[in-house]
Amino acid sequence: MTMLHAAQALTPTGWQADVRLTVAAGRFAAIEAGRAPEPGDARVAVLVPGLPNLHSHAFQRGMAGLAERRGPSSDTFWTWRETMYRFALRMTPDEAEAVAAQAYVEMLESGFTRVGEFHYLHHAPDGRPYGRVAEMAERIAAAAALTGLRLTLLPVLYRWSTFGGAPSTEGQRRFVSDLDLFARLVEGSGAALRDLPGAALGVAPHSLRAVTPEDLAAAAGLAADGPVHIHAAEQVREVEECQAWSGARPVQWLLDHAALDGRWCLIHATHMTPDETARLAASGAVAGLCPVTEASLGDGIFPAPGFVAAGGRYGVGTDSNVLVGAADELRQLEYAQRLEGRQRNVLAAPGASTGRALFEAALAGGTQALAAEAGGLAPGAPADCVALDGADPALLERRGDALLDGWIFAAGSRAVDAVWVDGRQVVAGGRHVAQEAVGARYAGVLRRLMAE
Template sequence: MTVLHAAQALMPTGWQGDLRLTITDGRFSSIEAASAPQPGDVRVAVLVPGLPNLHSHAFQRGMAGLAERRGPSADTFWTWRETMYRFALRMSPDEAEAVAAQAYVEMLESGFTRVGEFHYLHHAPDGSPYGNVAEMAERIAAAADLTGLRLSLLPVLYRWSNFGGVAPNEGQRRFVSDLDLFGRLVEGSRAALRALPGATLGVAPHSLRAVTPEDLSAVVALAAAGPVHIHAAEQVREVEECTAWSGARPVQWLLDQAGLDPRWCLIHATHMTPDETTRLAASGAVAGLCPVTEASLGDGIFPGPGFVAAGGRYGVGTDSNVLVGAADELRQLEYAQRLGNRQRNVFAAPGASTGRALFDAALAGGAQALAADEGGLVLGAPADCVALDGTDPALLERRGDALLDGWIFAAGSRAVEAVWVAGRQVVAGGRHRAREAVQARYAGVLKRLMAE
């Protein structure tokens, strides 16, 4: 049993002071308001729920910063993708696990307590399936288990290279599966999660480029009641090619043909018309926004004001993991809107805190998108929470929502003092308990990969 005493804590009903939270068997078993700390309590200045990271490609953490040299012509998402393919072809299962563990340590240190791993690095470097077809999924699960990060695993069907079932290219060979092999991957992924408390399983048709309509229907059926994630409308070229293939834009096609509902999460959804924006919001599906990666790749700016005004739900993810940080994603989400709309405090209601609006939306949207039961700091919920350092210069003399504004816009990950997942402290003093070992292993992997 652990008892936390928070001078300030963010409850679903708002901020409360002097809160004592008892944790038993990984859940909040007692919550006492207006209570003085008792001997043996773990005392923290500020306590907030841990955030879900709804979209990650963990293996890409190893190539962070390696695609920042300009080529002979204009660089785009499509030229970056070729760099990513070359990097993906090098990793062994051991190396992929080590890179994922490094990414997951950084996620926890920044305030994320769950990840949605959009997992498509399935096969051996030559493209052949491993004897255990879920070998790489098991390595993702092992990295989550080692670090203590909750896992929502989203095995990806990647069958074709472009709209209309164009044959995959050589750079995609580690990703590609037919429907039979993918069915076995899903079952192997399910088995890989059995030992992980609180883990959830969904499916991820990679994109309308990578699956046909028939493939999409088959994949959604495999999800049963689990979440369905798909990349959609990330790039203008993608929108143009989808329109040429089907006569409809990607989000429009999914709305008309796929029966979007609250199980679905559309990753990026950057390029939408006003009608698509309103209809996506009405569907109950979550928009999975990855603002740092979207900025890194030059994707564009999500139509945030219209989507939120229509009641749309969204969460954030770290995608390529070029920079891992909960506050970083929320800050970039707001700042992109400020640049695009030439306004300030775009996501907040009049008179309200922008940090609070972003945090609440990411918490609720991420939990929905990952089929997670995290309910925040409430009785019976998993004890997944983050303590912020009240002595950080950006948090000094702040109370209530001003603490979130200070964390997101002025402090970032340095303000994260401690993190608990299922009541187990995994971060103390801003450092993950296994950081040294994980980083040493990661360094060895990078030494080998960078030597090639």
């Protein structure tokens, strides 16, 4: 049993002072406000629930910053993608596990306690399946087990290069599976999660570019009651090519043909009409926003004000992992809206804290999208929580919602002091407990990959 004491804690009923939390068997057994700390308590200044990271491609952490040299003409998502393909073709299973572990350490150190791994690096470098078809999924699970990050694994069905079932390209060979092989991948992915506390399994038809309508239906059928994630409307070119193929825009097509509901998460959904925005909000599906990656790739700006006004649910993810940070994603989401509308505090209700609005939306939307057990600092909930450093310059003399505003808009990851997942402390003093070993292994991998 572990005892925590927080000077301030964000509970489901709001901020409370002098909160003593009892942790047993990975859960909060009791939470008492107005209690003085006792000898042996782990004392923290500020305690909040851990956030879900609903969209990650872990292997891409190894190429962060490597696509920042301008080519002979204008650079776009599509030129970045060629760099990503070249990087993906080099990595062994051991190396993929090492890179994922580094990404997961950084996620935990920034305040994320669960990741949705949109996993499509399935096969050997020559494109042939491994002897254990889900070996790469097993490596993702191993990285999550090592670091303590909770995992929702989303094996990806990737069949074609573009709309209408065009043959895949050579650069996509490690991603591509037929339906029979994909069913085996899903089964093997489930087996890989068997010993991970709180793990969940879903499926991810990659995009309407990479699956046909028949593929989409087959993949969604393999999810059972689990989540279904899909990239949608990230790029203008994607929207134009979808219209040429089907006569409809990507989100419009999904709304008309895929029976979207609360199990679905549309990643990006950047380019939507007002009608699509309202319909997506009404469907109950989550919009999976990755603001840092969307800015990095020049994708565009999600129509958040209209979506939120219509009751839409959203969460945030780190996607390409070019920069890993819970606060960074929330801050970039709000700042993009400010630049678009030339206003401030866009995603908060009148008179409310923007940090609190962003935090609570991402917590609820990410929890739904990742089929995670409802959490929070409440009796019976999983003991997944983040302690913030009250001595950080951006948090000094703040109380209540001002702490979230200071973390998200003025401090970022440096304010994260400690993290517990499943009742086990995995970050102390801002550093993951396995940071040194994970970092050394990652450095060795990068030395080989960068030497090629």
